[in-house]
Amino acid sequence: RSFNVSLVAITMVITLIIMTISGNLVLSLGMVGALSIVRFRTPIKDPVDLVFIFWAITMGIANGVGYFNISIIGSVVMTIVLLFMTRKPEEEQPYLLVLQVPSTTDAAPIVKDIRKAVERFMLKSKTITPQYEEITAEVRLKGDDTSFLNILHEDKKILKATLITYSGDLSQV
Known part of the structure; x- marks a missing residue:
């Protein structure tokens, strides 16, 4: 279930990345560099944790470039989608x-x-x-x-x- 949620969420994060770097060669090279530097010293056990890391990087780059509208709208949409998808129905023990x-x-x-x-x-x-x-x-x-x-x-x-x-x-x- 966690992997399925991460697939949907990472698609949205990649969309935000593309919207941020579209048409700007310097920014796209910077983004590739920033994402390639990310190294995990602690193993990531849950795929959703990885989504949150890339989401934070994307929002940081979007804010740094001044695309606050992408950052705000993307954060609101991601929050709604993640809340909706990670909600589990109450199961009996x-x-x-x-x-x-x-x-x-x-x-x-x-x-x-x-x-x-x-x-x-x-x-x-x-x-x-x-x-x-x-x-x-x-x-x-x-x-x-x-x-x-x-x-x-x-x-x-x-x-x-x-x-x-x-x-x-x-x-x-």
């Missing part, structure tokens, strides 16, 4: 559900009941040992309703049921 059932118990009906109790259920792993079967799934709750976990704890066929909150980065692959 993902959880990992770790469930242990004896190997002699069929886990399918239990999983079926859990699927009904949660908004989303995605099986991540299944570990089978001679003593038990461990099921790990990513779940999204209906609201903040964790009452199904109490029902799982009361069920004698279930050895252990654990709900773990996590960032959800693994599921975004």
Whole structure:
């Protein structure tokens, strides 16, 4: 998502650069020199950070040349576009559900009941040992309703049921 935002934003920054240097050979050579000098001692992890660096350089050159109208309009438009594109819809917190059932118990009906109790259920792993079967799934709750976990704890066929909150980065692959 960050890379996609940076593609749109860098296009706008390049447009501002071209508008600033259009028709001025000296300014265009100066801009090439200024951009080629930029060296990063710290690795840039987020592409949007790179966009902000080039945006700052572009605005500095536009202001230095006296193109304040390009600088002001470009900054307003870039701000609106970046605010619009980086706004994320509020997502519900993902959880990992770790469930242990004896190997002699069929886990399918239990999983079926859990699927009904949660908004989303995605099986991540299944570990089978001679003593038990461990099921790990990513779940999204209906609201903040964790009452199904109490029902799982009361069920004698279930050895252990654990709900773990996590960032959800693994599921975004």
